Amino acid sequence: MKKYVFLLLVLLIFIAPLYRAYANEVPFVSAKAAIVMDQNTGRVLYEKNVHMKLPMASTTKIMTLIIALEKGNLKDIVTVSQKAASIGGSSIWLSPGEKIDMESLLYGLMLSSGNDAATAIAEHIAGNVENFAEMMNQKAKEIGAYNTHFVTPSGLDIGIDDHYTTAYDLALITRYAFLNYPKFAEIVSTKEKTIPWEGKEWDRYLRNKNKLLWIYEGADGVKTGFTNKAGRCLVSSATREGRRLIAVVLNSPLMWEDSMKILDYAFSKFKPFKVFEKGEIVKKVEILKGKKKEIEVVVKEGCIVPVAEEEKDRVSIELFIPDKLDAPVEKGEKVGWAVVKIGEEKICELDCISLEKVGKQDFVYNFKRVITKWVEILKSS
Structure with missing residues (x-):
């Protein structure tokens, strides 16, 4: 028994350095563009084509959520339009004329990636999708995401050529959301949720499409995306030992593997160093x-x-x-x-x-100083 324990210890002594060296190697990913950013400082810890302009599918909804949290009210009751209810792609099955609270729509937006929820939110806040997109673009500039342009609140890009971002910009936008809106962090980390379903005897059940929430240590966000034009996209985040890293992969055939690989690399290679x-x-x-x-x-x-x-x-x-x-x-x-x-x-x-x-210093202050000095002189004489 002691012999086996000794051999195991020897193996660990030799394997541990090899593992650390492997973990610290810059990983290859299938994504066309990728990044890992430290939330606290904004430092880029991994990068691949980070300023390449690419379509981003439903990761668009990160900005939609930001605008909704900034301009909307969670308790607002939203009346769903025919346009919102009939929008294509992923859906939470909203019906024309249905009334639903804004907070529920935000969960439907991020967990089930409801394009109908995105459109209903945009129309409620800005009157129409076009005005809402202007708000999104203005916010992107304020954040510093200068290589980003939004056309829709959902990320649907059929027949649209000028709906794009970069891995860097998307990480920057996500970092801004985490730093400024606790509700953002709450929503994107939610695995499952039930929300009202008007006219039904049961509630809507939402399950987050972000698999990393179940399989990756410390995962706490953010948003998946897919269209034929954009490919598979994922913005993810994970928090370990009090520090959160944000990862983005765009047009990534292996988006789960790519995301975990670059997060592992960043957590392993870069350690927290206290300056102040x-x-x-x-x-x-x-x-x-x-x-x-x-x-x-x-x-x-x-x-x-x-x-x-x-x-x-x-x-x-x-x-x-x-x-x-x-x-x-x-x-x-x-x-x-x-x-x-x-x-x-x-x-x-x-x-x-x-x-x-x-x-x-004023007259009273200087007068008191003079008096104090006189008293000191008198006491010493």
Whole structure:
């Protein structure tokens, strides 16, 4: 028995380094374009043709959900139009004239990829699909997704040539959604849901089409997509040890395998490296004509960056904080910023704020100082 245990230990000693080396190899994927992005910093951890413009099928609905959360009301009652009910492709079987709450439509949009739900949402919020698409395009620009253009809220692209995005833009849009809307994270991580079905004795049953929610460790989103033009598309996310990674594969025959492969690679190769704690003091600044001679400046937020082992020595910090400031200074006032880099790559920028309030010297303050000094002189004489 001891002999077998010894042999097993020997095998593990030799196999472990080989496994780590394999896990850290840049993977080959079948996708035409792919990316893994760190949610916290936006750092790209894996890339393939990330700026190639491609159709994205129902991953479009990520932006539809963003606009609905931003412009709509979850408790709104939506009346389904004939157009929405008759839209082609995947459906949650809405009927013309049916009344359903907005929140239920959002689950139908993301779990069952309902094109009818997407159209009903768009018409309710913007009056028609065209106006809603304008909202989507405006939001894309605000987010920084400059190589993206939406025509429909569903992603149906039959006869449409100018409905496209890039892997990078889609990751950027998804990151924005996670950072700004807790409801987004709640919806896209839901595996199963029942929603009302007007006129029926039973509710609609929705099951999320994203298989990774069941088979991949830490999976918590996001959206599948398929059309003949776009091929198989998947935006996925996974959270491990408090950090979320976002993966996108576009036109990927093996979208499940590709997504897990690049997520595994990113989790394995890039480890969290703490640069700043939230509220950490980064500098002391002299205050001119203030009631206090100096203040402590702290970072407003913490900073943890994903770093490969060989990159640790290349992490650097640049502080853009003046040596002196004129009073007054308010508590929490931004007085500069810090930039974290890996080599020449800018990873994140953090606001630096005053830890306390410092008032400006005035007549009363200066008079009190003079009196205090006189008292000290009298006591010492």
